[in-house]
Amino acid sequence: MPVVTISQLSKHVGQEVTLQGWLYHRRDSGKLIFLVIRDGSGLCQCVVAKGPETDAFFEECKRLGQESSLRVTGAVRADPKQVGGHELTVSGVEIIHKSENYPITNKPHGIDFLMKNRHLHFRSRRQWAILKVRATLVDEIRGYFNRNGYTLIDTPIFAPAAGEGSQTLFSVDYFGEPVYLAQTGQLYVEAGCMAFGKVYCFGPTFRAEKSKTRRHLTEFWMVEPEIAYADLNDVIGVAEDFICSIVQRVIRDNRAELEFLGRDIARLETVQKPFHRITHKQAAEILRGPKARELLDRDLTTKKARLDEVTKLIGEKETQEKGQGLKEWQRDKLVAELADLREEKDDLDTDVRNIPQHIELAANFDPDGDLGGSDETIISRLHDRPVFVTHYPKDCKAFYMKQNKDDSSRVNNVDMLAPDGYGEIIGGSQREDNLDVLLHRLHEEGLNEADYEWYLDLRRYGSVPHGGFGLGVERTLAWLCGLKHIRETIPFPRMMGKFYP
RNA sequence: UCCCCGAUAGCUCAAUGGUAGAGCGGCCGGCUGUUAACCGGUAGGUUGUAGGUUCGAGUCCUACUCGGGGAGCCA
Structure with missing residues (x-):
């Protein structure tokens, strides 16, 4: 009997096939048993009717616990009423393992319980749908850059003390010396773009900030493209094109999942070029103004x-x-x-x-200060598409950002605010390519020049205008799926004080 | 680090300061079309920890632990 996946059942209507999966749900009614089988590709109800053909396994099926593993053989029937649109009339069952007392039931559970059972939790439909979208998102991230001439440069996870400066990092004992878990691959990727032109890194990144909110993880994934011979406008253009590409791909490949999650897809379809572009000064005016x-x-x-x-x-x-x-x-x-x-x-x-x-x-917003979380929400809600906010005061940004040539108090940076209050999902900039200015900024920030010698070399040997950005995968996914909490966007979330399972 | 909220059965939740309960899940039984099925029966508890107030505390007070949300910081 051919073994097929539930997602392929439409090609086998009228045929006898075998499914291999797990028992998602069971109902029985005397001489009928309804087994809802999950195989990782979808759900399918399988009906076992009492009779000579099913005698061998009928009683056993009746007592089968949730998440028992089994192979089910039967005839495929199209039935639009059923989940997945098909139903199996069972002629054979092979029980692989009997599961007892599966902790996650079909009734509501609290978040603490579900997170402690995360290793089982993502078997359930909603989590499954989110992680399917995640897989598409990650594939499109890689695909976009690979298609467009970028070379993948993997950046180190063990990083010396020198990062961007102020952030709190996780410290690790490295043969008796302290090193830190990387919070960005950016400086390394700058070295990469001088060798390969256009590069990107993609991997986990770590922040030890003690943030307990629905937007924070201590371990999250970030993609960071970096482009040689690029100014701020070029960087913004890439970000815009990249976001459109991600959104279209997910709408195309995961419509069913998005619908199941209750995402307003029409809202996602409005994500089209051009996005809004405003400067930090304009943002300040909006915040302090009547709107x-x-x-x-x-x-x-x-x-x-x-x-x-x-x-x-x-x-x-x-x-x-x-x-x-x-x-x-x-x-x-x-x-x-x-x-x-x-x-x-x-x-x-x-x-x-x-x-x-x-x-x-908002009313007392300091035009020389950074945008707070609530300010970002206001700006994004006053616009119908993603918003690029550019030219922040240099004092609230990292030392490596390119000083603006018309206003030395500003830098050529960009933050992209996602619609609907999902906040900053992209942060990027043109980088300072002038050695003297860079050194000056480095000292201003009180950083140790010796730690950055290799980085300064990039400005000594063939320095060119260049720039890039970082996109947070989990925040992007939360926005795409319309989720309230980022912890659902990653298989095993790491949050302040939580690292089990 | 600061502010707010919470912790009772495996799970989700009840219980004017006065005998700790229900539903789900488990187990046993019934039902030939169920969709979080339904019906009957049954087992299941040191009320987060330590003190205090009181004739009496799940309930009030204090501290602690753990969790949730928010601020700051950030993607």
Whole structure:
């Protein structure tokens, strides 16, 4: 009997095939058993009817625990009502392993429990869908640069103390000497572009910042292209083209997953060239101006109204839930609705508490300061496409960024803000190619020149204008999938104080 | 580092300071088309830890531990 994957079932309608997978869900009804099988490519309901043909395994199937592994043979039937659109009428079952007491059930679980069971958690549909999109995203990242003449340069993960300066890094004992886990491959990739013209590095990167938010991981993946003979405009052009390419590829290859995740695909389809381009000065004007104020005032009013509404709904549903004579499914529905409402209420509570501060921060925004998280959200929400913000004050940026020739207080850098408040997913710049200016900036930042000798060589031997950017894979994926929390975007998230499993 | 919230059965949650409960999951039984199936039965607890207040603490107070969210910092 041919072994096929569930994703290929449409080619085998009417035929007898074998599936090999795991039991995702089981229901039985006396003389019928419904086995929903998962094989990594999809889900398929397999029906075992009591009869002479199924006698050998019927009773065993009835007791089979969730996530038991098995091979199922049967005739394929198209059935649009079923998950995946097909159903198998079972003629044979081979049980490989009986699983008992699988911890993750079809009822709601808390996030702490799910994260402790992450090694099992990503067997479930939603997590599976997210990680399928991740695989496409990663493939397109590599594909985009490979197609466009970039050479992959792998940069070291053990890095000497000299990084970008201020950030907190993880320290490792390296034969008795302290080294650090790399927080960027950027300086190395600059060396690469002088050898290969256009290069990129792609790998994990590490930050020891004590950030406990839905946007932070301590270990995350970043791709960093670097281009010789490029100015800021060239860098922005590549970033724009690259983002469009990623979005189109994911829409094309993962429409079903995005739909399952409830992502508004039409919203993603609006990601087209050209993106908005504003300078940091223009951003400051927007933040301090009436439009930002109006947006936040409107936000506060609607959120307050919704908070009252949600609070009232919770009260009503709690009363209903305590009432008598409810069917179980009615109670389940209420419990699920209550959980959602309580979560929404928590979010609204924090928003209502934070918005007045955001109003303050925006109104008093320092034109010579960095954009805060709330400022980025305001800017991105006032635009219908991704926004490039350029020319930040040099004091809040890294030493290697190219000083602007018209305004020496600014640098030729760019941050790209994703739509819908997903924040900064790209940060890049043209690099300082003048040795004297670079040395001056290095000293200004209080960095040790000796640590950077090799890097300074790049400006001594054939220095050219060049630049590049870094894109955070997990934040990008959270945006593409419309997720609230970055921890779902990576198979085994590493967060402050968490490294199991 | 700072601020807010939380911890009760394997899981999700209840319990005006007064006898710790329900649903799911497990186990046993019933049902030929179920979709988080349904119906009946059954086992399952040192209420995060340590103190304190009280006749009496899951509930109030203090500290700690762990978790969630946010600020700062960042992709």
